[in-house]
Amino acid sequence: MVPALILLLVFAALPALLAGFDRGYFYQIANLALIFVLLSASMHLVTGVAGLLHLGHAAFYGVGAYTAALLTSKLGLGFTVTLPLSGLVAALVAFLVALPTMRLVSIYFAVATLAIGQMLYLVMLNWVDFTKGPNGIIVSKGFELFGVSLSGRLAAYYTVAAVVTLSVVAIGRLSHSYYGNALRSIREDDQCADAMGVSTVRLKMEAFTLSAFFAGVAGSLWAHMTGYISPGDFKFSESILILAMVVVGGLGSLPGAVIGALLLILLPEGLRALGDFRNIMVGLVMFLSILLLPKGLLGEVSALRLVRRQLGAAWRNTGPGTGKGEGIGWR
Amino acid sequence: ADTVKLGYQLPLTGDTAQYGQDFRKAAEIALTEFNAAGKPFKVEIVFEDSRSDAKEGTNIARKFVDDKEIVGVLGDFTSGVSMAAAQVYKDAGMPQLSQTASHPDYTKISKYQFRNIATQAQEGPYNAKWMAAKGFKNVAVIAEQTDWGQSVVGGFSDAVKANGGTVAFSEFFNRGLKDYRSLISKIERAKPDAIYTGFFYEDGAQFLKQLQQLGIKTPVYSTSAAYSPKLIELAGGAAEGVHLTSNFLPTDPSPNVQHFVEEWKKRSDGAVPGQFPAQAYDAVRIMLAAVERAQPSPTREKVRDALAQTRDFPGVTGKTTFSADREAEKDLVKVEVKGGAFVPVAE
Amino acid sequence: MTAPLLSIADLHVAMGPQEILHGVRLDVPEGAIVAVLGSNGVGKTTLMRTVSGIYRARQGSITFRGQPIANMPAHRIVQLGLSQAPEGRQIFSNMNVRENLVLGGGEVGLGELDRVLAMFPILSERLRQNAGSLSGGEQQMLCIARALMRRPTLLLLDEPSLGLAPKIVAQIFDLIGRIRAEGVSILLVEQNARAALRIADHAAVLEDGRIVLSGPADQLRDDPRIAEAYLGGHAH
Amino acid sequence: MFDPYYLQQLAIGLSLGMTYALMAIGFTLIFGVLNVVNFAHGEIYTLGAFAGLVLISATAPPIVAVILGALAIGALAGFSLERIAFKPFRRFTDEASLKSRAMRESTLLSSLAVSIVVREALEIVFGSQMRSVPFDYLINTPVRVGPVILVTGDFIIFGVAAAMLIGLQYLLTRTRVGLAIRAVSNNPLGAKYVGIDTDRTIITTFVVGSMMGAAAGILMGLYYGAVFPAMGFTPGIKAFVAMVMGGLSSIPGAVICALILGISESMATTFVSSGWSDMVAYGFLILTLIFFPNGLFGARRERV
């Protein structure tokens, strides 16, 4: 809970900082960064925790965004309804494609997700009658809650921050629980995990579906935030971008995924002054960060150390002999 | 005001940077001229790189909107990014003039969206008529799978049918496709009299070369988007005989065209500008003219109104008038590739 | 007295911030079997790996035939005639038994193949089988066989009897004796202290990264401390 | 009789498949056989093409010299790539790192970062537009084979790919170097114990694989007549897919799957539409993996 509270505080206090500048630009970047925080956190579940390279995440983000956009433009539904539905539809699609493919392991899994992602992208692009194809869709409604508009600068920010915080906390709970441990065991040694009674196929499927759910939620946020989506927003390169966020931050660490997302969204914006050279700089920073900290900025191990140092006493105090040993191990 | 600021969002890096870089060059030519003309005020253009990425495009839009001194925005390149950014400009009341955004709904977003490009609703029927006049009744049409390609096929096919012709074959390909041979064989199987194509020069050059490889002689027609000297450079002899439309001819003897072409050549190792840089050059000048008309104290609203009143603006792409729905009405010319050059066809 | 074949002096090795060996000194005379004993995790394997050039020494020297080899690249050390049958076997599991042995032969080639296969007949039945699909004991034999392929001057064996059936263990120790008789010196790490002390000429006991006891093997065999710690309690 | 139209489409598919195979060979050597995650191969391919182009525009040498030039650049690029993006990550020997997933994937990011830097740098130096290759150098003169039309390049690419394939197969299965490559990929620590210079083996593999990548790049440049910074991307993905579909470590497998991909794309264009052709190719991949979870020619997983 402690990191969740910190997160909450940071997110809540940020506008106070931003308000001083009175710039919509900062809010925009904050919102965008938050959306990618959610995307990278959701990929963290599959790639960081369960150790499965996911090369098609952006497609589920797209499915979510398209769900929101289509529900809005065809049925006139608002954000309150599209947000959960986007997640559910993305999860459903993920579940269906996962059925035949989740038995795959290692790189075969990765290339299957690549193919799935590309196929979904092609559907968005080529099924013109349904998705409007390359024409994209204008999403005429902004954020709202049961009809109350939240599209003001601050309200929009808080909407995004609230959804993202809740989702990240949920992902945190999942990955720092016995459930997360079961997923981690798949990453470490799936055959051995199998022998321990962990049903690897089912868990992989769940993790994949759940991560698609959160990606779908992120998609809905994006659709309502920009007001216009097109297939180009969900290309393969976006999947790679999200993957890079998870890796830069430290594969296996949720704070790492969050920081990686912030870094890779803020850095290119921050480097605008460099003009045409800024993307080279982004590449260099990525390279240096991984070179100096090969386990990522907050790798699994260092993250563990951090937690342990903080909760060192708690660890010892909650041993079985102390009477309050229940429920620890993952806080 | 002494200095007026404009924003220009465009892809300066990434896969489409070649277009953005050209736009910046064209804009700089226009701006230098304008500022050198001894006006009582100076104009400054802020260029921001969007990488043809909607995320970055909207970020830039917010940034421009925040800057109270910016009274008008040019760009973006692709419709997707232009449309996403337009959502921001709509709310902020910022006039936006794109040199290329071709999405049919772009100008419908709000009264602040303008574009300086002939739409396919105009170009399609024009070409259909041209082909019908040549006696091509049974035609094939292919286009890239983008919003623009969609409008190419739509605008053209309807017109063909209206003229009593038939569309024997119609298909989209993904942009950046390298190998068109399968598609070409398939087109040929439908035995069309002519092929109408919606592509940019990169895809066009590949298509034409492979058409030649397969020994196919069916005449090819295309849109102004393919009008670039790079088409001939890349396709070589294979481009020979291609028909297309354009509203810019570097060979046009009129002084403003020649001036632009000269300036362009100076900055591009002697290369001749194509259709898109010309559109960008005109777009910038149209915007500058609007700013001038909105003097002495231009605001976004005033610039918008001034833009809307653009009538018969004498650009290098012909005279431009914004219709009530902020579309540019352009005069098209017919061009054919002959002897390794674009040659106007009089017919 | 001639200089020892392998001489380790004041060796310090660290993994990250943690130092594992704190000044080990050990000699392997020409033609001798030297056994290193010690409980789990005291650094025996670390010592062996450092000698083979897998780990870097932080401080200290290792000399092999008078040539300093500390921090020399692993492959050069092997080429000098020092092979190891390492802990964890480190065989090539996706390659077949024959390919494993060929790799073991290195530039020296396949001259030893027949002789080595004669020592481990079960391997000759499995030449085309993937090494990874061998049983645990078979893999262990392959690992030792691979180290022998180069006809080393000094052979390092890290727990060679691990996972082998009693009969084969006896054979292995027998074999170690025979290899020595051919003039190969051997540095042996072994949990089966009884058997190790029986065939070794010298022995050393490693504890917490330091040699705490060393001397001729028969003396150590009678040392009560050894009996208590490594031989299951009752003195020999 | 069989409609020559389908024969033509089949031939086109094969020729397309050959172009994927050309890229897949070097890619599979590094990624599949040596087993290091390398996302920068596409940039090597692009560098090869640009090297050839620069050479052509500078001195207009004979075509063989152009290819040799590209090979040299490929070798240099492969060497530097390994030094910059891969070697630094072999400095860790502690066990937690060796077995850490994050460590294993770190070269994914380092190679990705290098590829970003290289591509952006190419864009700044050469611009991102397509550059044309002088027409004398193109290898696209039509050749009629019975009812089917191909171009000279198809035969050249076939020849080069076959030579690379046979050469590599020979190298990997018959020579000591090949054995060493497989050993390093299978168990780098074990390789040290048998006296293999792992660093040198890895560099050699990178150099050889990158030379093949660069050769593929320039050949494709001459084949399609266009060279541009992003040209490595699509073939890179196709090569990746072909490699995995073929079973990761099997180069002939990757080549066969590249051909399958090419044919399925042209057949999809024939029977469905061009826009959906990739869909069919990816669908095919998924189907293959459902029935062959380790690729068509992949080894089974190790025993437990």
Next chain:
Amino acid sequence: MTHLLEIRNVSRRFGGVQAVGDVTAHVDEGELVGLIGPNGAGKTTLFNLISGFTPLSGGSVAFAGRTISGLKPNQVARLGISRTFQNLRVFPNMSVFDNVSVGAVGALPQGAFGALFGGFHKGGRNRSAEISRRSWEALEAVGLTHVAAELAANLPYGQRKYLEIARALAMRPRFLILDEPAAGLNDTETRDLAAFIKRLHGQGLTIMLVEHDMTLVMGICQRILVLASGRKIADGAPDAIRSDAAVLEAYLGVDE
């Protein structure tokens, strides 16, 4: 009375190798059985056949009266058979506690829902507590509580062996199979391990173990099965086995 584990005419071929051929054997509730045999005799393969890792080529395996051949390893595990591996397989980048908890999770119904909303409803809270309790218990049984927060990769070899056993115990199995638990331990450590296994057995756990250390096997096992070349060549009390001519010939060697 039915046996806890019944192996009937089980066989397994790998290409030309008959790893296990027509083996029939059983283990009763509460027994401590040793499985020995030369290297490559098929002991590990037999364990793999029981635990579902390797499909049978012939025969059948039943556990507690129920046929388990054809089940997936995790299904077998949830029926109460848990195992360790010959070549130590801990999860290196997870803490000791987390390693063990995987075993506990494996034995219980798994689902994201419980973990997600665990804090808010009773079932989830109980699950979490239960897993935690079982894990601690298992750690305590092997005496590793003091390193619970350590990364498994940082443990010395001997502790890793115990960790693997603890992980298997956290599943609260009915039947525990151990593949060479004493490999790599010295005599003193082996003696401790033997005492530990005996203690587990004393608590009512049925155990079957493969081992090459005869002191351990002969010292603690009630009954010993001997495999050679994939076939069962003997089955009996330690004393009988020790003097069995076939076993001496195939396995023990003449002097030991």
